[in-house]
Amino acid sequence: MIEFSKFTLDNGLRVLVHEDHSTPMVAVNVLYSVGSRDESPKLTGFAHLFEHLMFGGSEHIPNFDDPIQLAGGENNAFTNNDITNYYELMPAENIEIAFWLESDRMLSLNFDKKVLTTQKKVVVEEFKETCLNQPYGDVWHHLAPLAYKKHPYRWPVIGIAPEHVESATMKKVKEFYFNYYRPNNAILVVAGKTTLEEVKILAEKWFAAIPSGKVFQRNLEPEPPQQELRRIEVEAEVPVDALYMAFHIPDRLNKDYYTLDLVSDLLCNGPSSRLYRRLLREQQLFSQIDCYISGNIDPGLLIIEGKPSTDISLEQAEQAIWAELEELKTAEIAVEELEKIKNKAESSLIFSEASVMNKAMNLAFFELMGDPDLINKEGEYYQNISGADILRAANNFLIEKNCSIVRYRAKEVATV
Numbered sequence: 174m175i176e177f178s179k180f181t182l183d184n185g186l187r188v189l190v191h192e193d194h195s196t197p198m199v200a201v202n203v204l205y206s207v208g209s210r211d212e213s214p215k216l217t218g219f220a221h222l223f224e225h226l227m228f229g230g231s232e233h234i235p236n237f238d239d240p241i242q243l244a245g246g247e248n249n250a251f252t253n254n255d256i257t258n259y260y261e262l263m264p265a266e267n268i269e270i271a272f273w274l275e276s277d278r279m280l281s282l283n284f285d286k287k288v289l290t291t292q293k294k295v296v297v298e299e300f301k302e303t304c305l306n307q308p309y310g311d312v313w314h315h316l317a318p319l320a321y322k323k324h325p326y327r328w329p330v331i332g333i334a335p336e337h338v339e340s341a342t343m344k345k346v347k348e349f350y351f352n353y354y355r356p357n358n359a360i361l362v363v364a365g366k367t368t369l370e371e372v373k374i375l376a377e378k379w380f381a382a383i384p385s386g387k388v389f390q391r392n393l394e395p396e397p398p399q400q401e402l403r404r405i406e407v408e409a410e411v412p413v414d415a416l417y418m419a420f421h422i423p424d425r426l427n428k429d430y431y432t433l434d435l436v437s438d439l440l441c442n443g444p445s446s447r448l449y450r451r452l453l454r455e456q457q458l459f460s461q462i463d464c465y466i467s468g469n470i471d472p473g474l475l476i477i478e479g480k481p482s483t484d485i486s487l488e489q490a491e492q493a494i495w496a497e498l499e500e501l502k503t504a505e506i507a508v509e510e511l512e513k514i515k516n517k518a519e520s521s522l523i524f525s526e527a528s529v530m531n532k533a534m535n536l537a538f539f540e541l542m543g544d545p546d547l548i549n550k551e552g553e554y555y556q557n558i559s560g561a562d563i564l565r566a567a568n569n570f571l572i573e574k575n576c577s578i579v580r581y582r583a584k585e586v587a588t589v
Contacts, residue, residue, distance in 0.1 A: 178369045182381050185355075188373075189540055189545060191365075199366055200532070202259070202363075203275050203359055205358060207257055208255040209253070209329070214328070217332040222296050225296055226292050231282050240273075241274070268375070272375045276383065284346065309411055309415055355385055357385040360540050365533075396471075404578040405580070409582070413460070413480050419475070422466060422473055422474060433475055437464045440501075448497060462477075511563065518555045522555075
């Protein structure tokens with residue numbers, strides 16, 4: 174059981190505290206409820222750009238890394254479809270430095286043209302390196318708009334094109350900041366060697382005076398149910414052919430989310446999983462195969478990806494996967510196999526909650542979803558899944574009309 178306390182400042186900042194006096198460290202995590210789904214289709218990649226801008230200095234702190242390193246700590250951030258998350262991990266005696274840093278950039282970010290120009294270049298180079306110059310790096314540029322036609326998950330977090338980031342103006346930067354980087358759109362979690370009383374004092378001191386922003390209401394267009402199999406082929410300069418199959422799954426709070434997470438483990442988590450054991454090791458149809466879920470707050474995707482072995486066509490590879498899915502939909506899973514994947518899921522949860530940093534991140538994310546106690550409930554959710562649940566979910570979701578497929582065909586190298 175992970176115990177925590179919660180309070181809210183007058184400006185709307187939600188604060189959660191998990192005390193753990195077995196460690197000399199403390200984690201400070203600030204989650205902003207803004208991700209790529211909040212962008213305009215004409216200005217994508219902006220949430221990710223803004224993550225970089227938040228390290229460009231604020232009114233009293235020109236460089237964020239120096240104070241953290243001098244305090245013996247580390248810091249970083251990440252952006253996804255749903256959130257932007259910033260965190261520090263440091264010796265507990267230096268906890269106030271993290272409060273100073275995070276509050277200063279929440280209150281008064283440095284709107285500097287030189288910083289904006291520099292960070293735009295950094296993000297564009299990252300786009301080129303990870304999407305354009307890396308084999309299969311552009312897969313989400315093909316898969317996302319194939320699977321999503323309405324919802325803003327239809328573009329990748331890094332953006333549709335570098336030109337969107339390059340066109341970001343200071344006016345748009347300020348507008349984004351004052352819309353989303355307000356205390357009433359943020360969640361602060363402190364975990365580790367601290368006390369509720371200490372956090373209350375520091376939160377009041379460093380965050381209470383920051384003015385709240387306007388109440389922001391999302392009106393995201395829901396993705397309509399997919400009614401037909403979608404498939405595209407991409408000829409690209411990649412080492413080998415590759416196959417990506419994406420199935421729509423329910424939102425993060427739906428109980429079937431957990432069922433389909435177990436399904437992904439059943440299919441491809443470890444050497445004894447079905448796709449790995451049967452298609453890769455025994456039949457040798459694939460040189461590489463994997464299955465996972467996207468983990469989005471709104472309805473996401475279960476994805477099967479694989480690279481066929483030499484002399485195995487994409488058509489053969491896809492047919493083999495469909496055969497395995499048909500078996501999953503017609504025969505209830507054996508008790509022993511189900512218990513094995515349940516135990517793996519529970520072990521993964523326990524392992525993920527071993528560090529104070531992960532506890533802080535998870536508490537922030539679950540608070541955003543409306544129930545921070547999910548951190549203690551998820552294990553039970555997995556244990557309560559039955560073989561009948563697996564069978565039902567497979568039949569409801571792992572079907573052709575709910576599937577979008579991207580096939581990469583490697584370009585033939587011309588011989589002289």
